[in-house]
Amino acid sequence: VQDEESLVRRAKQHDQAALAQLYEENFDRIYRYIVLKIGDRIEAEDMTQQVFLNALKSISSFKWKGMPFSAWLFRIAHNQVVDYYRKKSKRATVPLEDSLAAGGSDPEQVAEQKVEMEQLAQATKRLTQAQQEVISLRFAGEMSVAEVAKAMGRSEGAVKALQHSAIVALRKELSAGAG
C-alpha cells in the first residue's frame, strides 16, 4: 500500500515513469470492465482511453485515502459507462439482448458451454445494478472483495452477499441464454 501511495504521489507530480506504471497496471482491467459493462469491444477501446486521459487530467486533485488507486479509475470508468448509456438512450433505442430472455434450459449446460465476453455482458445486464457492479469489478476488474467493498462504499459482508446472489442470478441468465 505504501508503495502504491508513493507511486501515486509521484504520479500526481506528473512523474512520467509513475504515470506509465499506473497506466500499464490498470489498462487491461479497465478495458475488460468497460467491455463487460457495455458489451462492445470497439466502443470500449475509446472509452478506456478516455478514462486514462480523464484520470491524467484530474490526477492532481486525487487525494489518497487508503483506497486503491484502481478504485478511483474504476469510478471514472463507471461514470464513462453511465454517460455512454445516457447518450445511447437519447439515440435510437434498439432492444438489447432479448435473445437471452427466452429459455429455462438445463443449468448444467452453463458449466460446459463456452461463453464469450459479449454473451457474458448481455447476461450481466439482466442483473441488478449492484450485482452487475460486483461481477464487473470482481471478474473483469480483478479486484478483491475488500477492494470492491471500498470502491462501492459497502461492507465486505454486504459485498460477499451480493457476490453470492449475483453468481446465482448470472447462472440463471447464462442458462436461459444457452437454451
Place this chain on the structure above:
Amino acid sequence: MMNKAREFNNILEECLERVLIKGETVEQCLAAYPEHAAELEPLLQTALVAKEASAIKPRPEFRGRASYQFQQAIREMEAKKSRSFFSRQPQWATAIIVVIVLLLAGGGTVAAAGNSLPGETLYQVKLATEAVRLTLTPSALGKAELYVKLADKRVAEIIEMADKGEVEQVEQTTQRLNTHLLAMTSLAVSGKEELVEGGGASFEAAPPQVEVEEVPQVQVGEVPATVVEKKPQVTAEEALPVTPGEAPRAQVEEVKPTPAPTPVPTPVPVPEPAPAPEPVPTPVPTPAPAPAPVPAPAPAPAPVPTPAPEPAPAPVPTPAPEPAPVPEPAPEPAPISVPPPTPPGDTELDMDGGGDDGGIEPDELAELRLLLSQRAVENPKALWELWERAPESVKPALRQAIEQAIAAYEQALKKLD
C-alpha cells in the same frame, strides 16, 4: 439462519479465491467443504465461466495507439506547466523580444548555438532560433519544407547522441523528430484538403472534447434512473439475511436514483504550441543529416538480432503498408511502447500564425512529397547504420527512434497521398 448464510458467503469467497486466483480445481475446493459441495459447485462453475469469458485483451494496435496518446498527453501537460513567459505573449511579440535580446547579447551566440547538441546550454537557443524561423516563414510550403529540414537535424543529433551513449537525449530528440514530421504533415494536408475539397477537414479526427475538472461524481454501483433500462428481476439476494453491521437489504440491492451525474467529459490532448523557445531570426546552418560512417561489420560479439544484411529499408517512394523491418532485440521493452503515431495535431515548435498558411499548390505538394520520400529512405538508413556500432545501452532507445522515424515518415507520405 443469518449466520448460516454468512458462513456460506465466506466459504464461497474462499473457494472463489482458491479456484480463480490460486488456480486450484473446483473439486479440491469441494473436497474441503463436502457439506456445501452441492450448492458450491454450480456457483464455482459459473464463476469460472465468467472469469474465462472476461479474460479478453485489448487489440495490440489499439493498445499501441492508446499508449502513444497517453504519453503525448503527459508531454503536453508538462509543456503546459513549463510554458514560459514568452509563450504567453503573442507570437509576433515573442519573436521581436527575442530578436532584440539576442541582438544585444550578440549574434555570435546564435551562430554558436547552431552547432549545439541536445543537453548543451545553447541547445535551447538553437530550438528557439528554429521556432522563430518557422514563425517568420510566411508560406505553408516554406514551413513544411523547414520542418523536413528540422527533422534531418534531429536525425543527425540522434546519431551524435547515440554515439555518446546519451539514451535520454536520444529519446527526447526522437520525440522532436516525430513532432516535426507530424507538424509538416498537418500543414501540408490541411493545405491539400483546402485545395481539393475546399474545406478545412482536419488532419486526424480528434475525439470529442469535453472538459473534466472533477472526475468521479457517481458512486460505483449507482446509475441514474434514466439509465436503468428495465426493472431488474427479483434476485436470490432478496432472500438473503442481513448480518449485523451490514447494510439493510434495501440498501444492498437498491438502485439509487442518483441525480444524473455530470457527463464525464472527455478531454482530448489538445496540442499546445510549444513551450516557447527564445528565438532569433537568423538562419541556422543546417548540419547535414550525415549518415555516419559505417565501420566494416565486425564479427558480431553478441547475437544482436540485426535486421538484414543491408540495413537500409527498401526505398519508400510509395508508403509500403508494412513498416520496414525492425530488429527484435530490445531486451526490456519500454514501459509504454510508442507505436506509429496517430497524434492529435500540432507540435511544440509550431508557433504558427506568423504568416499566411493559405495552403500548398498541388505541384508544390508533389515536390514536398519527393523531398520527403528521399528523407524517408536516407534518415532511417543512417540510423540503421548507427545501430550496428551503437553501444548496447543505447540500442533500445535507438530502436525506438528507428521505428518511430520509419512510422512517422510513412504516415506523412500516406497523408500526402
